[in-house]
Amino acid sequence: MTPTCRRALAVFLALFALGLSALAQAPDADSQKLFADAVASLERGAIDDAIDRFESLADQGFVHPDASYDRAAAYVARARSVNARPGDLGRAAAALEETLALRPGDADAEHALDRVRGEIARRRARERAEPVVAKTSLWRAVVGLLDEQVWAVLAAIGSTLSTLGLVIRRATAARRIHLGATTAASIGAVLLFSAGGMTLAARHLRLTSRPAVVVVADARLLDESGKPLIQKNGVPEHVSMAEGTSVWLMERRGQLARIEWGSMQAWVNAGQLRVIATR
Amino acid sequence: MTSRRLLALLAVFAALLAAPRARAQGTYSLQSQISSREVEVGETFTFRLAALVDQGAATPRSPTLKVPPGFVVHGPSVATQQQISLSGGQFTQRTGISATWTLEASHPGRFTIGPASVELNGHRVTGDSAQVEVVPAGAGKRQPNPFDPFGFGLPPMPKLPGFDDTPDLGAPELPPFPEELRVQHPDDPLAFLRAVAKPTEVVVGQQLTLKIYAYGSRGPFRETNTSEPSREAFLAHNILDNSYSEPMYRVPIGNDVWQAKKVRELALFPIQAGKLTIGSMRMGFDGRGYPSSGAHGVERLSAPLTITVTEPPAEGRPPGYKLGDVGRFALSASVAPRAISAGEAISIVAKLEGTGNLPFTLRVPQQSGVTWLEPTTVDEIEPHGSVIGGWRKFTYVVRIDRAGDVDLGEITLPYWDPERESYDTARAKLGVIKVKPANGNEPKEPEPNDALKDAITLRKTLGAPAASSARLSDERWFWWLLVLAPLGVTLTGQGVSLARRLGHKVRESKESHSALAAKALAEAARQASAGDVAKAASAAERAVLLALEGSLGLKARGLLRDALGTELADRGVKQELADEITSLLGACDDARFTGASETTDARSFAERAERAVREIAKLKKNGGANES
Numbered sequence: 001m002t003p004t005c006r007r008a009l010a011v012f013l014a015l016f017a018l019g020l021s022a023l024a025q026a027p028d029a030d031s032q033k034l035f036a037d038a039v040a041s042l043e044r045g046a047i048d049d050a051i052d053r054f055e056s057l058a059d060q061g062f063v064h065p066d067a068s069y070d071r072a073a074a075y076v077a078r079a080r081s082v083n084a085r086p087g088d089l090g091r092a093a094a095a096l097e098e099t100l101a102l103r104p105g106d107a108d109a110e111h112a113l114d115r116v117r118g119e120i121a122r123r124r125a126r127e128r129a130e131p132v133v134a135k136t137s138l139w140r141a142v143v144g145l146l147d148e149q150v151w152a153v154l155a156a157i158g159s160t161l162s163t164l165g166l167v168i169r170r171a172t173a174a175r176r177i178h179l180g181a182t183t184a185a186s187i188g189a190v191l192l193f194s195a196g197g198m199t200l201a202a203r204h205l206r207l208t209s210r211p212a213v214v215v216v217a218d219a220r221l222l223d224e225s226g227k228p229l230i231q232k233n234g235v236p237e238h239v240s241m242a243e244g245t246s247v248w249l250m251e252r253r254g255q256l257a258r259i260e261w262g263s264m265q266a267w268v269n270a271g272q273l274r275v276i277a278t279r
Numbered sequence: 280m281t282s283r284r285l286l287a288l289l290a291v292f293a294a295l296l297a298a299p300r301a302r303a304q305g306t307y308s309l310q311s312q313i314s315s316r317e318v319e320v321g322e323t324f325t326f327r328l329a330a331l332v333d334q335g336a337a338t339p340r341s342p343t344l345k346v347p348p349g350f351v352v353h354g355p356s357v358a359t360q361q362q363i364s365l366s367g368g369q370f371t372q373r374t375g376i377s378a379t380w381t382l383e384a385s386h387p388g389r390f391t392i393g394p395a396s397v398e399l400n401g402h403r404v405t406g407d408s409a410q411v412e413v414v415p416a417g418a419g420k421r422q423p424n425p426f427d428p429f430g431f432g433l434p435p436m437p438k439l440p441g442f443d444d445t446p447d448l449g450a451p452e453l454p455p456f457p458e459e460l461r462v463q464h465p466d467d468p469l470a471f472l473r474a475v476a477k478p479t480e481v482v483v484g485q486q487l488t489l490k491i492y493a494y495g496s497r498g499p500f501r502e503t504n505t506s507e508p509s510r511e512a513f514l515a516h517n518i519l520d521n522s523y524s525e526p527m528y529r530v531p532i533g534n535d536v537w538q539a540k541k542v543r544e545l546a547l548f549p550i551q552a553g554k555l556t557i558g559s560m561r562m563g564f565d566g567r568g569y570p571s572s573g574a575h576g577v578e579r580l581s582a583p584l585t586i587t588v589t590e591p592p593a594e595g596r597p598p599g600y601k602l603g604d605v606g607r608f609a610l611s612a613s614v615a616p617r618a619i620s621a622g623e624a625i626s627i628v629a630k631l632e633g634t635g636n637l638p639f640t641l642r643v644p645q646q647s648g649v650t651w652l653e654p655t656t657v658d659e660i661e662p663h664g665s666v667i668g669g670w671r672k673f674t675y676v677v678r679i680d681r682a683g684d685v686d687l688g689e690i691t692l693p694y695w696d697p698e699r700e701s702y703d704t705a706r707a708k709l710g711v712i713k714v715k716p717a718n719g720n721e722p723k724e725p726e727p728n729d730a731l732k733d734a735i736t737l738r739k740t741l742g743a744p745a746a747s748s749a750r751l752s753d754e755r756w757f758w759w760l761l762v763l764a765p766l767g768v769t770l771t772g773q774g775v776s777l778a779r780r781l782g783h784k785v786r787e788s789k790e791s792h793s794a795l796a797a798k799a800l801a802e803a804a805r806q807a808s809a810g811d812v813a814k815a816a817s818a819a820e821r822a823v824l825l826a827l828e829g830s831l832g833l834k835a836r837g838l839l840r841d842a843l844g845t846e847l848a849d850r851g852v853k854q855e856l857a858d859e860i861t862s863l864l865g866a867c868d869d870a871r872f873t874g875a876s877e878t879t880d881a882r883s884f885a886e887r888a889e890r891a892v893r894e895i896a897k898l899k900k901n902g903g904a905n906e907s
Contacts, residue, residue: 032741034598039739045647052599052642059593065745066738073735080731082650092735102745108736115734122730152751155761162765170772189765196761203752255551279745 031062035070042074047081050074063277065103071095072112079119087215089123090243092116094213094274097246101211101278104147120244129218130242135262140205140248148202151195158191209248209260211276214241219273221266226256229266236264249275307332307339307399308373309406313392314568317412320384322468325570328355328395328406331375339397342378345408347390351383381570384413456528460492460539465532470495470564472542472581474508476557480587483552484603484636485697488518488665491543491560491581497568499527499538504578508543509558512551512588514636518662519544546667548636549588550603557584597693597702599642604694606635606668612690612707621717624678629654629690629707634668641673644688644709648681682716792829796822796892803888807881815881816870819888823860823867826895840865856894863887 038053054071072095079088096113099106121131136144146154165185172178219241221229229239241247241261250265251258257270307330314325330339346352355378378395393408465471473492481487489510493502502522519525522542530539542562549555559580569577590602612629619625629641637660643651658671679685687709696703751757788794799822806815827833831850835843840861847857867884 035741037598039737042737045649046645048642048645049599056596056598056600059596061593063745064741066741069735070738073737076731076735080729083645096735103743112735115731119730119734148752149750152757156751156757159761159764163768166765166768166772170768170775185765192761192765199752203750254553 031057031060031064034060034062035064035067038074039070042070042077047074047078047083051078058277063102063279065099065106065109068095068098068102068277069106069109069112072099072109072116076112076116086217087243089116089120090213090215090217091274093120093244094215094276097211097213098276101276117244120242124242130238130240133238133242134246135264137260137263139201140260143198143201143205146198148199148206151199151202154195155192155199158188158193158195160188161185162188162192164188206278209250211278212247212249212257212259212273213276214243214245214247214268214272215274216272217243219245219268222256222268224256224258224267226267236266238264241268247273249273307336307375307404309397309404311393311395311407311409313409313411316410317414318384319414319468320387320416322383322416324383324411325379325381325568326392326395326409327377327379328393328397329375329377330397330399330404330406331373332399334374337400339375339399339404341398342376342395343397344378344380344395345393346380346382347392349385350390350392351385352380355380384411387413387415389413454529456530456539457541459490459541460528460530462494462530462532465494465496465535465537467579468496470497470500470569470577470579472560472562472579474557474560474581474584476547476584476586479584480589481549482589482591482605482695482697483549484605484695486546486548486606486635486667487586489543489545489547489557489584490541492539493522493542493562493564493579494530494532494537494539495564495566495569496535496537498566500564500566500569502542503563503565504561505542505563506561508560508581508583509556510545510547512553512555513547513549513557515548516546516660516662516667517544518546518665518667544665546662546665547586548603548605549586552588552590555586555588557586559583591695591702595702597704599691600693600695600702601638601640603636604638604692605697606633606637606694607696607698607703608633608635608637608692608694608705610641610690610692610705610707612709614687614709614712617710618713618715619679620715621680621682622678624676625712627675627677627687627690627709629673629675630670631673631692631705632668632670633705634663634666635694636667637669637671638692638694639671642691642693643675644690646688648679649685649687650678650680652676652678679712679714680717682714685712685714686710687712792825793896796825796829799825800885800889800892803885807885810881812870812881812884815884816867819884820864820867820871822888823863823891823895826892827860830895830898835864852898856891859887860891860895863891 034053034057038050038057041047041053042050051071051074054067054074057067058071072092075088075092075095078084079092093113093116096109096116099109100113103109124131143151162185165181165183165188168181169178169185172181221236221239221241223229229236231239238261245261248260249257250260252270255270256267257273258265258267259273310329310331312327312329314327315322318324326344328342328344330342332339342355344352344355376397378397380395382392384390389410389412391408392411394405396403396405398404459475462473466473471494473494474489475492476487476489478487489508491508493500519541520543522540525540525542527538527540529536531537543560547557559582561578561580564577564579565571571577591600591605609632610629611632612627614625614627616625631637631641637658639656641654645651652675654673654675656671656673658669660667660669660671662668677687689706689708691707692705694703694705695701799818803815803818803822806818809815824835827835831847831852833846833850835846838846843864844857844861847860848854852860863884867888870884
């Protein structure tokens with residue numbers, strides 16, 4: 001299966017799962033107006049005002065993939081202007097990650113995120129800084145192959161298949177039907193246990209960690225007491241994370257945040273991260 | 280020589296008796312003082328010896344004090360002293376030392392302190408001793424001495440005849456003092472610091488005022504060896520940064536009069552939310568009545584304080600509000616010039632005035648073709664009473680590249696007003712700038728970084744919202760259904776099988792030989808009661824044959840009577856029972872075919888058959904006929 005096919009399948013399954021989920025929430029009038037004002041500000045070149053309004057929307061708990069997308073547009077606009085501020089591209093990357101978390105498969109957001117990450121990498125290369133390193137743990141990668149809801153639907157299909165197989169197996173004496181039912185029940189049981197296990201794991205990861213993005217030029221990795229990690233003989237592999245790096249926020253303790261980055265766990269200053277809103 | 284010295288000592292002793300508080304012998308005088316005649320356990324008091332000699336004589340040195348066991352002694356602290364007196368029309372000048380010991384009793388009782396002594400011309404001379412009554416802690420009745428307000432241990436005014444100790448006018452009136460210094464109980468019998476923060480619940484950026492007061496019970500004091508209270512989570516403005524210029528007040532606390540003054544006052548602005556701590560302030564009390572610990576006098580710490588800091592409410596928060604912008608502000612702005620050519624710049628001066636933590640940034644009205652450069656700022660911020668306020672000027676250079684009448688809009692500052700408990704926005708309108716078309720000589724606006732050009736296109740309307748966050752895996756029923764559906768089918772199948780097996784067994788037991796035999800016996804009894812011999816015999820025969828088949832596996836119906844006897848014998852049935860079975864079956868045969876029996880009536884068929892069946896059943900129970 002080609003990557004494109006695999007991605008298409010993932011998107012299809014995600015949309016299928018989304019279709020099964022409950023009704024979507026509609027934005028209220030105040031949020032709509034604030035969004036329209038923010039867009040208008042951005043169109044007339046009032047970038048800071050637009051950013052303030054998009055951030056105000058987020059602060060009010062308004063979560064929408066298009067609002068996140070436009071927030072990214074506002075940060076990108078400022079990053080291109082003479083009033084660019086450090087972290088603008090990181091915030092843009094965070095907003096685009098949020099769009100994708102809220103609407104998986106948004107091609108424009110994926111494309112824009114690639115461009116923003118590419119620009120960050122280009123600027124870091126110019127400054128001879130470490131490139132953006134995308135890392136994820138094997139466990140997260142396996143569980144993240146499909147959306148949690150898709151895993152749950154697969155587990156439900158496995159349960160149904162197994163149940164029907166068992167019923168038919170009992171109900172019929174015909175040898176061929178009996179054999180078919182036994183096979184179906186076995187496949188269903190395997191699907192039930194594997195997809196059920198993945199559902200449990202995905203739920204656990206969702207409840208114990210939140211996606212976040214680094215929004216400063218360099219987020220220094222710290223130990224639990226807040227002291228910077230020191231590299232000795234190549235260990236740890238990294239002592240800082242580049243702007244735009246995606247991590248998992250595991251825990252907050254005062255001004256410090258414990259993060260998972262690939263197989264590594266460390267602490268950073270919580271203000272250096274932007275937590276991604278998820279569904 | 281010895282007798283002369285003895286006489287001199289006797290003379291000194293006599294002088295002591297005559298004037299117990301002062302001793303003078305020729306060229307020197309010794310004077311002893313105790314700060315209190317009654318003290319509590321743990322309370323400190325002082326003993327002072329002043330040794331003076333005529334000018335020009337050797338200075339007294341090496342003061343020592345005799346102290347009974349159970350006393351903690353600090354000191355002595357030694358100071359030089361000078362005394363000038365007029366006697367007989369001539370000035371007499373005497374010099375010497377004053378040695379002060381600080382004592383603390385550890386248990387109650389009456390004790391003699393002293394005498395203290397000094398070395399003078401190679402000899403040790405002693406002063407007076409003093410009696411002190413030590414009472415348990417808290418049992419003392421210390422009365423303020425209005426004639427010794429500074430705690431120097433001066434004796435009270437001698438009583439005049441006819442005047443009572445306690446005048447009717449009550450306690451002497453103290454000069455007025457600020458109410459903020461009033462406390463009900465002292466935190467320490469000697470000296471203490473009191474820290475007060477108001478308010479203790481604020482939002483991020485809201486001013487709170489920290490005041491620290493010092494109290495001393497032994498008279499005036501100076502601030503020494505101070506360490507400031509820690510306050511990492513706050514921006515601080517000093518309102519009062521040392522106590523030297525602060526007046527000291529006499530403040531009644533309990534039954535005593537204390538010296539008190541404000542030593543610090545700070546305006547603090549929290550920079551983060553949470554339970555924030557203001558650390559302790561340490562201060563040394565330096566003064567004549569305060570024993571020294573090391574070189575810094577009595578040291579005391581104020582209690583740390585906890586301030587609850589929250590964020591202003593998210594509800595109603597205006598766009599662009601920055602956490603920490605708290606106070607009450609007003610904005611004004613001046614713009615010059617009002618007419619320029621495209622590509623030229625104007626100057627905008629915005630003045631922010633008010634009270635609170637004046638922000639460093641304002642929201643400027645950006646628009647296409649108008650470029651705002653970073654402002655330069657000047658300010659004048661200072662305390663007004665206990666409130667921090669003033670002004671800050673922001674000077675912007677704004678370049679306008681668009682020709683025409685350009686409405687600049689307004690500069691704004693959203694802030695939280697803690698007094699009104701609501702958000703507000705300070706505004707300054709900038710007006711319209713007339714911009715003539717460029718003449719072509721102006722520098723071009725720098726091109727934006729184009730690496731990201733068209734990377735992202737604005738979405739003007741909201742599309743489909745994110746799907747609901749409801750997930751199957753968060754529903755309890757989902758997990759029950761997931762597991763219970765196949766498990767239920769499996770368990771139901773097993774149950775059905777079990778039920779089937781049970782039914783089969785029940786049916787089987789119902790159709791067993793013994794059951795059929797019992798049925799046949801019942802039929803025989805019923806037919807016997809009805810008097811039908813043939814049917815009773817038939818049923819009795821059937822019962823016996825079924826019993827034989829069930830117990831011995833012998834199908835006796837097809838056997839001849841003789842053969843049956845042999846067969847039964849071969850299977851180990853007792854001869855007696857075999858004969859009875861053979862006889863009964865024969866009789867039954869007869870009765871079936873003839874309808875009557877010569878020897879047996881219908882009832883006896885049933886009874887004989889029942890006995891036979893019972894005996895046959897015993898053969899089965901005993902594990903086979905051979906063993907029976």
